[in-house]
Amino acid sequence: MRVLVLGAGFGGLEVTTLLSEEFGEDVDVTLIDQSDGFIFGFSKLEVMWGRALPSAVHHPYSDFVKPGVRFVRTTVRSIDPVTKRVATDAGTFDTDILVVALGADLHPSATPGLVEGGHEFYTVAGAFALRDVLPTFAGGRVIVAVTSTPFKCPPAPSETALLMHDYLTTRGLREGCQISVVMPMGVPIPPSPAASDALLVAFAERGIEWHPNRLVRGLDPARKVALLSSGDEMPYDLFLGVPEHRVPLVVEESGMAVDGWISVNSRTLETTFPGVYAVGDVTSVGTPKAGVFAEGQAAVVAQQISALVRGTTESARYDGHGMCYLEFGQDEVGRVDVTFLSGEKPIGAFQGPSPSLAADKAEFGSSRIQRWFGRTWPVTSSV
Ligand SMILES: Cc1cc2nc3c(=O)[nH]c(=O)nc-3n(C[C@H](O)[C@H](O)[C@H](O)COP(=O)(O)OP(=O)(O)OC[C@H]3O[C@@H](n4cnc5c(N)ncnc54)[C@H](O)[C@@H]3O)c2cc1C
Numbered sequence: 001m002r003v004l005v006l007g008a009g010f011g012g013l014e015v016t017t018l019l020s021e022e023f024g025e026d027v028d029v030t031l032i033d034q035s036d037g038f039i040f041g042f043s044k045l046e047v048m049w050g051r052a053l054p055s056a057v058h059h060p061y062s063d064f065v066k067p068g069v070r071f072v073r074t075t076v077r078s079i080d081p082v083t084k085r086v087a088t089d090a091g092t093f094d095t096d097i098l099v100v101a102l103g104a105d106l107h108p109s110a111t112p113g114l115v116e117g118g119h120e121f122y123t124v125a126g127a128f129a130l131r132d133v134l135p136t137f138a139g140g141r142v143i144v145a146v147t148s149t150p151f152k153c154p155p156a157p158s159e160t161a162l163l164m165h166d167y168l169t170t171r172g173l174r175e176g177c178q179i180s181v182v183m184p185m186g187v188p189i190p191p192s193p194a195a196s197d198a199l200l201v202a203f204a205e206r207g208i209e210w211h212p213n214r215l216v217r218g219l220d221p222a223r224k225v226a227l228l229s230s231g232d233e234m235p236y237d238l239f240l241g242v243p244e245h246r247v248p249l250v251v252e253e254s255g256m257a258v259d260g261w262i263s264v265n266s267r268t269l270e271t272t273f274p275g276v277y278a279v280g281d282v283t284s285v286g287t288p289k290a291g292v293f294a295e296g297q298a299a300v301v302a303q304q305i306s307a308l309v310r311g312t313t314e315s316a317r318y319d320g321h322g323m324c325y326l327e328f329g330q331d332e333v334g335r336v337d338v339t340f341l342s343g344e345k346p347i348g349a350f351q352g353p354s355p356s357l358a359a360d361k362a363e364f365g366s367s368r369i370q371r372w373f374g375r376t377w378p379v380t381s382s383v
Helices: 010-026 041-048 124-136 156-170 193-206 249-254 291-310 355-373
Strands: 002-006 028-033 069-073 076-080 085-088 091-094 097-100 105-107 141-146 178-182 208-211 216-220 225-228 233-235 238-242 244-246 276-278 321-329 332-339 349-354
Touching: 002 010, 010 028, 010 069, 010 097, 010 291, 010 355, 041 124, 041 156, 041 321, 041 355, 076 249, 097 291, 141 156, 141 216, 141 233, 156 178, 156 193, 156 208, 156 238, 156 321, 193 208, 193 321, 193 332, 193 349, 216 238, 276 291, 291 321, 321 349, 321 355, 332 355, 349 355
Parallel strands: 002 028, 002 097, 028 069, 097 276, 141 178, 141 238, 178 208
Antiparallel strands: 076 085, 085 091, 105 244, 216 225, 225 233, 321 332, 332 349
16 A cells, blocks of 8 residues: 655644554655755744744754655645646656645735735744844834735734734833734634633733734835725834735646635545545645644544555544644743534633643644654754
């Protein structure tokens, strides 16, 4: 049984690790990614705020060594989901089982004026560049805004506003600054009223302005104003945006995407093509786009593949459960636990914020690096 996994992010690393743990050399797994290493989404923020060096949050795929798994660094150029044939810069791959875990591509240039007149903190390049930009900011109006939906890690803009408050306070600039958050939702974390309330209280305590139910559609760099979906304009001195998300072009061209994302059976992660699964941000499975959900989906796919290899019937079903850590700043972290696919309205339980949950978040990161890359890793490193 040949298994080909496209994308070595949260989903791809987890499904290949589980298959290796179960079958070792008895299964033929190939993992493809165009990058040279893995970086957690939350590590982008660590680098951006100068809390970690870029090299400290980069996990080279050369360290991803698993029995039965071959890692190939190359770019996927085409996917035929019918024949399960994948063309890459390193040649063509045929497989029995295909797992598409290629994530969401980010398009800063899709928002007029963003590249010319603002910054984005979602790509590795954008977040890492901000590490040098933020120290040059002399104060003024800061906008943290979402430019389109869906977008990954829905708490990240709120976290960024709170961490910006800390950053400006430490630099002695906070009094002369205004921080505004522009979000498409009515509350920061819609499935968790308790987490939303805690964030709105934290915003109010810190004087952060909350602008719900709108997007920033573009920037006018000449006038330094953000153009909102509501028709309003907001002046800014520093603009930090969440760029537009799309499936990678190779997925779009494969014909697998329906209404922008790969449609899957939400319980089994099967696509409409036999022997082809999809997990994580590339899908429209019904959970938010976040690593914890990609990881949970990968576990179900690994069990499905295991059953196919063993010739047994697999009953593992994805339930849409995940938990998310929320940076509140001041070295405190909150936690939301929520289940999306139970058939009932998801209600996220909320804990914290507290320093002990900050330690739990650190453990979350280091445990993944230990399992995937076989080494210890601190979540942050001093610079
Ligand atoms: C600022 C920020 C903070 C975040 N914080 C959190 C958090 O605290 N918790 C959380 O759970 N999630 C968080 N996330 C979201 C999380 O990073 C993503 O949801 C998660 O990585 C999705 O996993 P995935 O496996 O679907 O895709 P990804 O992890 O994006 O992996 C996709 C892989 O596919 C590869 N790829 C794409 N196209 C090609 C191609 N054509 N050829 C070869 N390889 C290709 C990419 O190089 C990539 O490695 C955050 C995201 C951001 C931006």
